[in-house]
Structure formats: structure tokens, C-alpha cells
Amino acid sequence: MKTPSGFPDGPALHAVVRGRNLTGRIWQYVFLLATSVGIISLSALLYNILDSTYGLMAYEFNVDPATVSDRPLEELSRDELTVILQANISKGAFNKLEEERPFTQRSREDVYELIMERVVKLKVIETYPLTDSLFRRAAIEAEVAQDYPDAQLTFRAWLKPDFITAPMSSKAEFAGVRTAILGSLWLISITIAIALPIGVGAAIYLQEYAKDSFLNRLIQMNINNLAGVPSIVYGMLGLVLFVRALAPLTSGAIFGVTDSNGRTILSAGLTMALLILPLIIISAQEAIKAVPDSLRQAGYGLGATKWQTIWSHVLPNALPGILTASILAISRAIGETAPLIVVGASTFIAVDPSGPFSKFTALPIQIYQWTSRAQSEFHNIAAAAIIVLLVLLLSLNTTAILLRNRFSRKLY
Amino acid sequence: MTQTNGVNGSTDNFSIETRNLNIFYGNFKAISNVNLKVQRQKITAIIGPSGCGKSTLLRAFNRMNDFVNGARVEGEILMQGQNLYAAHVDPVEVRRRIGMVFQKPNPFPKTIYENIAWGARINGFRGSKTEMDELVERSLNHAALWEEVKDKLKQSAYALSGGQQQRLCIARTIAIQPDIILMDEPCSALDPIATLKIEELMRELVKDYTIIIVTHNMQQAARVSDFTSMMMLTDDRRSGTVIEVGPTNDIFTRPKDKRTEDYVTGRFG
Numbered sequence: 001m002k003t004p005s006g007f008p009d010g011p012a013l014h015a016v017v018r019g020r021n022l023t024g025r026i027w028q029y030v031f032l033l034a035t036s037v038g039i040i041s042l043s044a045l046l047y048n049i050l051d052s053t054y055g056l057m058a059y060e061f062n063v064d065p066a067t068v069s070d071r072p073l074e075e076l077s078r079d080e081l082t083v084i085l086q087a088n089i090s091k092g093a094f095n096k097l098e099e100e101r102p103f104t105q106r107s108r109e110d111v112y113e114l115i116m117e118r119v120v121k122l123k124v125i126e127t128y129p130l131t132d133s134l135f136r137r138a139a140i141e142a143e144v145a146q147d148y149p150d151a152q153l154t155f156r157a158w159l160k161p162d163f164i165t166a167p168m169s170s171k172a173e174f175a176g177v178r179t180a181i182l183g184s185l186w187l188i189s190i191t192i193a194i195a196l197p198i199g200v201g202a203a204i205y206l207q208e209y210a211k212d213s214f215l216n217r218l219i220q221m222n223i224n225n226l227a228g229v230p231s232i233v234y235g236m237l238g239l240v241l242f243v244r245a246l247a248p249l250t251s252g253a254i255f256g257v258t259d260s261n262g263r264t265i266l267s268a269g270l271t272m273a274l275l276i277l278p279l280i281i282i283s284a285q286e287a288i289k290a291v292p293d294s295l296r297q298a299g300y301g302l303g304a305t306k307w308q309t310i311w312s313h314v315l316p317n318a319l320p321g322i323l324t325a326s327i328l329a330i331s332r333a334i335g336e337t338a339p340l341i342v343v344g345a346s347t348f349i350a351v352d353p354s355g356p357f358s359k360f361t362a363l364p365i366q367i368y369q370w371t372s373r374a375q376s377e378f379h380n381i382a383a384a385a386i387i388v389l390l391v392l393l394l395s396l397n398t399t400a401i402l403l404r405n406r407f408s409r410k411l412y
Numbered sequence: 413m414t415q416t417n418g419v420n421g422s423t424d425n426f427s428i429e430t431r432n433l434n435i436f437y438g439n440f441k442a443i444s445n446v447n448l449k450v451q452r453q454k455i456t457a458i459i460g461p462s463g464c465g466k467s468t469l470l471r472a473f474n475r476m477n478d479f480v481n482g483a484r485v486e487g488e489i490l491m492q493g494q495n496l497y498a499a500h501v502d503p504v505e506v507r508r509r510i511g512m513v514f515q516k517p518n519p520f521p522k523t524i525y526e527n528i529a530w531g532a533r534i535n536g537f538r539g540s541k542t543e544m545d546e547l548v549e550r551s552l553n554h555a556a557l558w559e560e561v562k563d564k565l566k567q568s569a570y571a572l573s574g575g576q577q578q579r580l581c582i583a584r585t586i587a588i589q590p591d592i593i594l595m596d597e598p599c600s601a602l603d604p605i606a607t608l609k610i611e612e613l614m615r616e617l618v619k620d621y622t623i624i625i626v627t628h629n630m631q632q633a634a635r636v637s638d639f640t641s642m643m644m645l646t647d648d649r650r651s652g653t654v655i656e657v658g659p660t661n662d663i664f665t666r667p668k669d670k671r672t673e674d675y676v677t678g679r680f681g
Contacts, residue, residue, distance in 0.1 A: 212481065294518035298581070300476065302531035302588060303508030312530060313520060 052383035056133040057156040058144045062121030063088070073115065078108040081115060088119040113174055122173060124377045125151050158377075159384035167350045168361070172370075172377035177385050181392065182352050183265065183345075183360035184334060188396065190269025190356060191276065191333050196326055198273075199280030203322075206281070207288040208310055227278035235342030238271025243343050252357030263344035266356040271339050276329040283328065287321025288314060316407070323404040327397050334393050337364040363389040427452040427592055427622040428473060428510075433487040435468055435477065442468045444651040446487075448641055450592075455614060455623045457633035457660065460643030461675070465652030466626040469643070470594050473624065474510040475503040491591075508535055511585035512594045516601050517577035519569035519584070524561050527569045527580055528552065528587045535588050547587060555583035556613050575606025579613065586617065593617065595625040599632065611636045630676060634664050642672045 008016050065073050068084050076084070082103045086094050097103070103111065116122055125148055128140055133155065144153050166176025206223075210216040247262035248254050250270070291314050299309035346361050347369040353360045363385060370382035426449045435443035443465045450456045458466045468477065475496065477483040488495045496506050519527050528548045532539075539547065548565070552558040557579045561572070569580055578598055585593055595614075599607040614623060614636055627633050633640055641657040656669045667673040 292518075294514065294516060295520065297476065297479075297512075297514060298518045298520060298584075300479070300507060301474070301512035301514070302534070302584065303504055303511075304531075304534050305504050308534045312534070317521065 049383045049386050051129040051131055052380050053159045053387060054130045054133070054157050055155070055380070056128040056137070056140055056153055057124060057377070058126045058128075058140075058148060058151045058153050059122055059124045060148065060151045062123070063119055065120050068115075068119060073112065078103075078106070078111055081108065081111040085111060085115050085119065088115075093118070113169075116174070117171065122171075124173065124375070127156070127376045127380050156380075158380040159387055163381070163384055164388060167352070168348055168366075169350070170348070172375065172381050175381055177363060177366060177388050179349050179352055180361050180363045180366040180385070181388065183349075184362045184364075184389075184392065186265045186353050186356070186358075186360065187269050187272060187340075187362055188330060188334055190266060191272040192326065192330065194270065194273035195276050195280055195329065199277050199325075199329075200284050200322055202277075202281045203284035203288055204310060204315075207285050208306070208314065223278050223281050227282055230338075231275055231336050232338040232342060234271055234275040235339030237274065238267060238339055238343040242267040242270045250357075252355075255357070257357045260357050260359060263346075263359060264357045265353055265360045268340055268343050268345060268360065268362075269356070271343050272333045272336065275336065275339060276333050279329050279332060280322075280325050283325030284318070284322045287318040287325065290321060291317040320404045320408045323400050323407065327400040327404075330396050330400065331393055334396070335364055335389070337368050340365055341368075363392070425452050426450060428489065428491045430469075430472075431488040431490065433469075433472065433485070433489060435465070435472055436482075436484040436486070437480065438482040441651040443472070444646055444653045446654050448654055448657060450622060450624055451639060452622050453618055453620070454638040455618050455625060455636055456639045456641060457637035458624065458626045458641050458643060458654075459628075459630060459633050459675075460652070461645075462628070463652075464643045464645050466643050467596055468652070469654075470596055470624060470626045471512075473592070473594055474507045474512055476507075476512065478503050508588065509590055510592045510594060511588065511590035513578070513581050513585055513596070513598045515597045517574055517581055519572070519577050519580050521568065521570060523566050524552075524569050524572070524580060525565040528584050531584055531588045537588075551583040551587035552580075554586055554617070555579045556609065556616070557583055573606070575602050575609060578602060578606070578610060582610075582613065582617070586621070590621070592622045592624065595623060597626055597628060600628060607632070630664075634660060640664070642667075642669070642675065644671050644675070 007013075068088060069076065069080075073081070073084075097114065126144070132140065141153060144151050163176050164181065165178055166174060167179050168177075169175040202223075206216070206220060210219075242250050243262035246267075250262045250264050250267040251257065251260045252264070252266070295313045295317065296309055299313050300306075304312070340362055345365045346359050347365060349359060349361045367382050367385045367389065370378045370385065373379075429449040430446050433443060433446040433448075434441060446469060448469075458469060460466050471477045472485060473489060473496075477485065485497050487497075489497060491509070494501070520530065522530070525548055528551050529544055532544065532547055537544070537547070549558060549562075552561060557576060560576060561580075564571075569577060572580060578601075582593075582598075599610050602610065611632065614625070617623060618638075625633075625637065637660045639657065640660045640663040641654050642663060643652050644655045645651065646653050656663065656667060656672045658668075663672060664676050667676060673679075
């Protein structure tokens with residue numbers, strides 16, 4: 001058989017094939033490089049955060065705890081602590097505290113914190129990142145001994161169980177993220193509860209019912225564009241619409257709640273729901289579009305109505321995709337900060353949110369607020385809060401993924 | 413252009429018929445002036461070259477073309493004297509009376525049992541669990557699938573072979589007891605052995621049902637059908653129409669139309 005003219009043959013063919021394979025390999029390395037850059041950046045980020053979460057802390061006391069009590073403070077009961085507090089602060093200050101809340105009603109931790117705050121007056125001088133703490137310990141010790149002769153040096157884990165369970169505090173050593181975690185969870189629940197049904201409903205309508213008319217194309221185009229609108233714009237919308245215009249609803253006034261204004265979890269949840277709505281609609285539409293048409297035909301062929309077909313075949317088959325969409329939406333909403341600042345999340349709140357009409361704070365707000373403080377210990381707790389946020393995000397996503405896998409398995 | 417019907421008999425013998433049927437996709441006329449009478453409890457095959465509108469015609473019978481954007485029907489399709497395209501006729505009701513088996517097996521991604529029970533349930537079958545079990549067994553039996561699947565009714569229909577899936581789709585269709593079954597090249601995705609099984613099944617089913625089948629395979633039409641209708645593009649090659657209808661034997665051995673003869677003898681060019 002003769003090779004048609006115009007095509008390379010023999011050694012020329014080998015050369016051409018080698019050249020083509022080489023091109024392929026070069027591209028492969030380019031893609032590998034792109035992946036590596038991504039992985040390296042992520043690792044750097046994680047390292048940076050973890051580095052700030054643990055490390056040495058130099059601190060000094062106003063009064064050494066060893067001098068106020070002969071036994072370690074940690075072992076004392078509430079009443080014993082109260083006695084110590086009374087002995088070490090002025091009578092007026094003690095009475096004022098008693099007036100705020102009788103000591104018999106306070107918890108042991110509360111009194112302990114008061115002693116640390118009013119009597120011991122622990123002051124953080126300097127904190128050191130984990131790497132330095134491990135490898136330059138001697139140098140740090142020498143430096144602290146020289147600059148702050150009274151200071152003590154201790155290894156501090158900023159991320160510890162207390163950090164998660166403790167409420168907000170103005171002192172970094174006592175501050176925790178409990179209120180922020182609860183605020184974030186409330187926020188996400190409200191957001192998903194509102195955005196998911198509306199988003200999926202809109203997607204079903206647009207994909208299954210809407211005719212290909214000019215109006216519907218316009219709506220579709222608008223939704224696609226809304227997904228790209230900066231989140232701060234949604235914050236402005238939320239401020240005007242939910243916080244101000246719908247204040248009677250969002251403050252709970254029409255439900256008999258009196259002690260709040262419109263800056264509630266509900267307002268923030270509604271704003272966040274608006275923010276992720278286009279995202280959910282678009283992804284749910286894609287999921288519905290991906291359901292093979294042969295299934296719809298099979299349904300119709302058996303005399304099913306449109307709704308019966310959608311309910312029994314389209315939706316169950318689109319469900320994994322819709323859940324993936326909600327995973328993405330949760331991830332977006334839980335980390336979103338700008339709209340929360342605009343709709344008025346509180347930066348300092350020590351009481352847990354009790355319902356949709358509570359004032360609230362959220363993890364990203366806490367992180368934002370702490371990183372903007374000058375004292376280095378706040379940067380450490382910001383890093384710890386970032387880890388809490390990441391873990392919260394991962395666990396929410398894991399739940400959604402497990403749900404999705406369950407539904408996909410049930411189908412086949 | 414008028415058609416000559418090779419089928420004679422009283423109207424009573426006809427299950428469904430088209431009158432001056434024209435089908436458009438937007439401005440494009442896909443089917444032009446089809447007058448076809450389909451005999452009750454017989455298999456009528458629709459054959460013809462690709463793109464002549466066989467599937468379009470078939471899908472007109474149970475109004476599946478309604479889902480195609482811009483599809484429009486002129487003329488009438490009569491079933492028991494009722495025009496299926498009359499304004500007050502609900503297409504859902506039409507599809508409940510006229511079942512359909514598709515080209516590619518398309519079972520639902522559910523269990524074998526559910527594949528059959530679902531159609532019954534949505535059509536208002538109100539039987540006890542036992543009655544439903546009986547219906548499922550009867551339908552699978554009727555589709556010659558029961559022996560193969562009776563021990564795995566709760567397993568996914570996707571675990572079945574292609575031929576079994578297609579028989580499941582047939583079982584699903586007959587479970588709701590339609591009057592007519594439409595088959596759109598039901599064997600084109602199957603191997604010869606599975607094809608043979610489906611063909612045997614069709615000969616079995618025709619004792620109870622009227623079957624209209626579209627096929628590319630002329631041997632299949634010759635083997636399985638009682639009547640054959642030959643479709644071809646019109647002379648201006650714009651839209652498809654039925655050029656000849658008759659008992660299958662006549663169409664294949666002594667066609668009246670030269671074009672039919674060329675096609676069935678393989679001289680079509």
C-alpha cells in the first residue's frame with residue numbers, strides 16, 4: 001500500500017510524531033505547574049494560620065496569683081473566689097458588681113474571670129508564632145528576659161476547647177467564639193431555609209415550564225448577571241429593604257418582640273438568601289438540565305402529567321446536583337463578611353443569639369474585627385477563629401456531601 | 413395528493429386513523445397529507461429512508477410532538493371517532509390510552525418493581541399491595557420477563573441487560589393497559605438475540621393490543637408486521653408522506669409503487 005503523497009513517511013513520520021508527543025508533554029507540565037501553584041498557595045495559607053494559632057506568649061501580672069491565695073486559683077470554689085475578689089478590690093467596685101448581678105447567681109468561671117481581670121490583671125506583652133517558638137525558643141527567652149524582666153513566658157494554645165465555648169470578651173485571653181458560631185449557624189439555617197426552596201422553585205419554573213420568550217430570556221440573563229454582583233451591593237439592598245423598610249417584620253415587632261431594631265439575624269439571613277439565590281437558581285437549573293430527556297419522555301409516555309414527571313423523575317435525579325449547589329452556596333454565605341457589616345452585625349456581643357430577632361455576630365465579623373486590632377494576641381485569636389470557621393465550613397459541607405451520596409445511591 | 417388505502421374493512425376494524433395529516437416544525441413541513449388507517453390488533457410497520465418523518469408521524473399518535481418547540485399539527489387523528497387534536501382533548505389522556513416504547517431502553521432509575529408500579533399508581537390504580545404485586549407479575553409475565561427478574565424485583569432496573577430493559581419498558585407500558593402501543597425502532601439498540609425476543613413478544617402482544625412500529629430494518633418489518641406503510645419524501649424532497657400501505661406480504665412481494673419496490677429490494681438510491 002502506498003502512502004498518499006503530502007503525508008510524512010519513514011523517518012519524517014517518526015520526527016513528526018515525536019514532535020507532537022513533545023508538545024503534549026510540555027502542556028502536561030504546564031498544567032502540573034498550575035496545580036502546584038494552587039496547592040503551594042493553599043499550604044502557605046494553612047501554615048500561616050496554624051503558625052499563629054499556637055506559640056509562646058510573654059505576659060506579666062499586676063498581682064501574682066500566688067500571692068492572693070495559698071492554693072492555686074483554678075482549684076477554688078465560687079464562694080472562695082468571691083471572698084478573694086472582695087478582699088482585693090474596693091468596696092464600691094464590689095458592690096457595683098453585686099448590683100449588676102448578685103454573686104450567688106454568678107458562675108465560678110465568671111468570678112474567676114473577674115479576679116483575673118480586676119485583681120491579677122494579666123497583661124500580654126508579646127506573642128510569638130509557632131515556628132519561632134519551637135526553633136528559636138532560647139533566643140526568645142533571652143529577649144524577653146532582657147526587655148521585660150518581670151514577664152513570664154508560657155506556651156499558649158490559642159485554639160483550645162475554651163475558645164469555642166467561651167463568649168466574647170474584650171480580653172483576648174478570655175475571648176471565645178461561642179456567640180459567633182451560634183450566630184453563624186443561625187444565619188446559615190435561615191439563609192438555606194429561604195434560599196433553597198425559592199431557588200429550586202425558580203429553577204424548576206425556568207427550566208421546565210417557562211417558554212422561550214423574550215421576557216424569560218431577559219429574566220434568565222438577569223439572574224446570570226446577579227450572580228456576579230458584588231456582595232456589598234446586596235448588603236446595601238439588605239440595609240434598605242430588610243433593616244429599614246421591613247423593620248417591623250425583621251425586628252419581630254409584629255410578633256411582639258420589643259427589644260430590638262431591624263439589625264437582626266433575620267435581616268442578615270434574608271440578605272444572605274438574596275445573595276446566594278442566583279447561585280442556587282443557576283446550579284439547580286444546570287442539575288435539572290442534566291436529567292436525561294429520555295426519562296421525561298418515559299414519564300409522559302405513560303400518561304403522567306408534567307408535575308408527576310417532574311416530581312417523580314426530574315427532581316430526584318437532579319437532587320444530587322441541587323445539593324452540590326447548596327454546598328457551594330453555604331460555603332459562599334458562611335464566609336461572606338461585607339453584607340453583614342452593612343446590615344449591622346454587632347462586633348461585640350457577649351450573649352448568645354436566642355432566635356431570629358436577636359442581635360448577632362458571626363465568625364467572619366469576629367475575624368475581621370480581631371485582625372484589625374493592634375495587639376498581637378488578637379491576631380492569634382483571629383487565626384484560631386479562622387480555623388474554627390474552616391472546620392465549621394468543612395463539617396457543613398461534609399453533611400451535604402453525605403446527603404448527596406445517599407440520594408445518588410438510592411437512585412441506582 | 414390522495415392516498416390509496418390497501419386495507420379494506422369496516423371502520424370498526426380500525427383502531428386509529430389519520431385524515432389529511434400535516435405536521436410542521438415552525439415553517440418546515442415535516443409530514444404532508446398522510447391518510448393512514450391502522451387495523452385493530454394488528455402490527456403495522458412504518459418503514460422508509462432516514463429523515464422521511466417516520467418518528468414524527470409515530471409521535472403524532474400520542475401527541476409527543478407537543479413537547480417539541482414550534483411543532484404544529486393540521487388535520488385529524490381519529491380514535492374511536494374522536495379527534496385526538498380537538499381542543500378539549502387532554503394530551504395526558506391520549507398518552508394514557510396510547511403507550512409508547514422508545515428507541516433506546518429508558519427504564520426509570522428505580523427498582524424493577526417501581527418501574528411498573530409507578531405508571532399504574534400515577535394513573536390512579538387503587539389496588540391493595542397484593543393487587544399491585546399481581547399487576548406487576550402479570551405485566552412482567554406478559555412481557556416475557558417475569559422468569560428472569562422474579563427474584564430481583566427490588567433491584568435497580570439499570571442492572572438489567574439492554575434487551576431486558578427494553579422488555580421492562582414494554583411491561584411498564586402494558587401495565588397501564590393502553591389500547592395502542594407505539595414502538596419507535598425498539599430494537600435498534602439491541603443485539604440480534606434480544607431483537608428476536610422482542611419480535612416474538614410483539615407477536616404475543618398483538619393478540620391484545622394494536623401495535624404501530626417504526627423500523628429501519630426491513631427484515632424486521634417483513635418478519636413481524638401484518639401491515640406495512642411505506643414512507644418517502646415527496647417528489648420535491650421537502651416533506652415526508654406515506655406512499656403506499658398494504659398487507660406486509662404485498663408490500664414486499666408485489667409493491668404497486670415503483671419507489672417502494674426500489675426501496676424494499678435495496679435499489680433505493
